[in-house]
Amino acid sequence: MKKRVQVATATMLFVVLAGCASDGATQTAPAQAATPKAVLFEQPTTAKAIIEKDKLGAPVKYTMPDGCITDDADAIARGGFIFHNLNGKKAKGDAPKGLAKMIEVNGKKVEKQYGNCVACHNIEKAKGGGNIGPDLSNYKAIFIDTGVRDHAFVYQKIADARIDNPNTHMTINLTTKLFTEREICDITSYVVSPK
Numbered sequence: 001m002k003k004r005v006q007v008a009t010a011t012m013l014f015v016v017l018a019g020c021a022s023d024g025a026t027q028t029a030p031a032q033a034a035t036p037k038a039v040l041f042e043q044p045t046t047a048k049a050i051i052e053k054d055k056l057g058a059p060v061k062y063t064m065p066d067g068c069i070t071d072d073a074d075a076i077a078r079g080g081f082i083f084h085n086l087n088g089k090k091a092k093g094d095a096p097k098g099l100a101k102m103i104e105v106n107g108k109k110v111e112k113q114y115g116n117c118v119a120c121h122n123i124e125k126a127k128g129g130g131n132i133g134p135d136l137s138n139y140k141a142i143f144i145d146t147g148v149r150d151h152a153f154v155y156q157k158i159a160d161a162r163i164d165n166p167n168t169h170m171t172i173n174l175t176t177k178l179f180t181e182r183e184i185c186d187i188t189s190y191v192v193s194p195k
C-alpha cells in the first residue's frame with residue numbers, strides 16, 4: 001500500500017516536470033543545440049561586406065614618376081605634414097600650401113586622413129615617434145648618400161611596402177588610394193630631404 005502511494009507521487013511529479021518542459025523557454029535549448037556550429041558563427045552580411053571591401057589587392061610594383069623627388073619647400077612641407085599627422089581636423093598647425101584639412105568625398109566634407117608615420121617611425125622633430133619601424137632620422141646621409149637605398153626604393157616602400165616584405169606592418173598608401181601619386185612623391189621628398 002505504502003509503495004503504491006510512492007509510485008503515484010513519483011508519477012505526479014513526472015507529469016508536473018514534463019509539463020514545465022513543454023513551455024516555450026525550455027524548448028528552445030534543444031532546438032539551438034541542434035543548429036550546426038558553422039551557422040551559429042556566420043558573419044552578419046554587413047560585417048562580411050566591410051571585411052570584403054577592406055581586403056587588399058595584390059602588391060603593386062610602381063615606377064617613380066619623372067620629377068617626383070623635389071627640393072621644392074612647399075612639397076617637402078606637405079610631405080612632412082602628412083608624415084606627422086593622422087586626421088585633418090585634429091592635425092597640428094595650418095596645412096601647408098596645396099594640402100587641405102577637410103576634403104570633399106562624394107559631395108560630403110570629410111577630414112583628410114594623413115599618414116601618421118610617426119606612430120611607427122622616429123624622424124627629426126617627431127613628437128612621440130614610434131619604434132615599430134626603423135628610425136628615419138638623418139635618412140639622406142645614412143641611407144641615400146651611402147647608396148644603401150635610392151629614391152625609387154623609398155617611393156615604392158611608401159606606395160606599397162609589400163613588394164619586398166609581404167608581412168610588412170606599413171600602411172599601404174598608393175594601392176589603397178589613401179594618397180595620390182603626387183602626395184607619395186611629397187612624402188618621399190620629405191623623407192630623403194636634408195633636415
Ligand code: HEC
Nearest residue numbers: 115116117120132133134154157158161165168169170171
Ligand atoms: C604600423 C607601423 C608603420 C607605419 C604607420 C608606417 N611604417 Fe614605415 N615601416 C614600418 C616597418 C615595420 C618598416 C620595416 C620594413 C617593413 O616592415 O616593410 C618600415 C619601413 C619604412 C621605410 C624603409 C626604411 C628603409 O630604408 O629600410 C620607409 C622609408 C618608411 N617605412 C616610411 C614610412 C612612411 C613615410 C610612413 C607614413 C606614410 C610609414 N612608413 C608608416 C612600419 C610602419
